[in-house]
Amino acid sequence: MNKLVVKKKIKKKDHPSLDIVSSHGVxxxxxxxxxCVAGSVAAYKAIELARLLMRHGADVKCVTSNAVTKLIQPEYFKWATGNEVITKLTGELEHIRLADYNQSDLIIVYPATANTLGKLANGIDDTPVSTVLTVGFGSKIPILMCLAMHASMYENSAVEKNIEFLKNKIEFLSPKMIEGKAKSPEPEDVLDFVLKKFGFSSVLKNKKVLMTAGPTIEYIDPVRIITNLSSGKTGSLLASELISAGAKVTLVYGPAxxxxxxxxxxINVTTNKEMFGEIKKELKKKYDIVIMAAAASDYTPQNISKSKIKSDKESLVIRLKKAPKIIDQVKKLQKDTLLIGFKAETNLTKNALIKSAQKKMKDSGADIIIANDIGEKYQKNPNYNQVFFVDAKNITTSGWKRKEKVVKFIRKEIEKTLK
Known part of the structure; x- marks a missing residue:
């Protein structure tokens, strides 16, 4: 008697990298x-972008130029996405499978070079990236181009002409002008753009936000002042981040x-008194959130000389008086707003910094205090910082990061509070 042999079909195991899909959202x-990854040193950031898109549910397939493979091995992109990487076009018609009518939902060029931009604008398709773009452009698949190049290239009239030709046909995400280079946007910025494109709406959309940022200066006489070293960078970056999330931001800004x-x-101001006056005026209107990020002066001269103090004295005594704490008045003026304050200290332990933040939260009636240490470590590189987001229930930290990433952390924590 013959035995019937049944072979069980073994399901191919998903690539381990796909375990992260939808881990942050769907x-x-x-x-x-x-x-599409073009030949720029910023190509290494494309790995992070792919992973971010996947964590929000996307199926990501990478196409690389030959120049990119000299910088990053294709297997790295395969590891990141769980999909085969297109490094050349074959009889499989990879460009058609990826970019023909309705084959994909979006093509992202990250980073996008002047060369790639020029080829798309002029119908040149001599690489896998440029051919996929030519097909996608013709089939009306949305294209998002994230430019990265030297500033002199970005300002080249031919590059400007290509951008002008394409600007109403594809989407651009502006580069960051840093150190003489038009650097590619951060992967988180691209993710935010993509989420908004597909209908994701931040809880911050249309929220009215009143912010202060920068230092204030207090006059001793018409030409001499007392101030501090606040650059206004964190406040300015945070305001920009909130605007990108759809918030309506009014910024009372000291001389930063x-x-x-x-x-x-x-609203430009100079002194603590001016800043306080503008805050009181603005809070006659309804604001959903008030963020006090300014390094407003704690003390101001008791008597301001109307004329320049002579410099022939051996010593000079200047009496200072306590300036009003603006944050302490906010809840009295508008009790139902979400009040967020900042607390800066120097060279404290983590526990001492958090306790200082908690005391300020209690004294001011704030809902949230963002604490940071601006001591020795910070002063070595003020472009980096670490903040603690302190509310009545939780304490979270950004970790030591560039300020551009610190403000993204703050924005996300604010969003969690509002949900």
Missing amino acids: ELSGKKIVL NEEPPVGAKI
């Missing part, structure tokens, strides 16, 4: 995204070094 679930963010209503 907003991009079912979305097929093609990630940083340019105020585009998209905010800016």
Whole structure:
């Protein structure tokens, strides 16, 4: 008697990298995204971008230029996405499978070079990346280009012409002008853009936010002042981050070094008294959130000389008086707003810093205090910081990061509070 042999079909195991899919959200679930990586040293950030998109549910397939494979091995992109990487076009018609009509939901070029931009604008398709873009452009698949190059290239008239030609046909995410280079946007910025494109709406959308940022200066005489070293960078970056999330931001801004963010209503002030006056005026209107990020002066001269003090004296005594704590008045003016304050200390232990934040929260009636230490470690590189987000129930920390990433952490914590 013959035995019937039944072979059990073994399901192919998913790539281990796919374990992260939808671990942070399902907003991009079912979305097929093609990630074209052009030949720039910023290509290493494309790995992080792919993973971020996957964590929100996307299926990501990478296409790389030959120049990229000299910087990053294709297996790295395969590890990151769980999908085969397109490094050349074959009889399998990879460009058609990825970019023909309705084959994908979005093509992202990250980083995008001047060369890649020029090829798309002029219909040149001599690499896997440029051919996929040519097909996608023709089939009307949305294209998001994230430029990265030297500032002189970005300002080249031919590059400007190509951007002008494409600007109403594809989408651009502006580069960051840093150190003479038009650097690619951070992966988190690209993720935020993509989430908004597919309908994700931050809880901050249309929230009215009143912020202070920067230092104040207090006059001793018409030409001499007392002030502090606040650059206004964290406050300005945070305001920009909130605007990107859809908030309506009014920024009461002291005389800081940083340019105020585009998209905010800016109220320029100089002294603590002026800042307080503008806050009282603004709080006659309803605000959902008030963020006191300014390093407003704690003391101001008791008597201000109307004329320049002569410099022939051997010594000079200047009496200072306590300046009003603006944050202490906010809840008295508008009790139902979400009040967020900042607390800066120097060279404290973590526990001491948190206790200081908790005391300020109690004294001011704030809902949240963001504490940071601006002592020796911070002063070695003021572009980096670590903050503690302290509320009545929880304490979370950003870790030691660039300020651009610190403000993203703050924004996400604020969003969690509002949910």
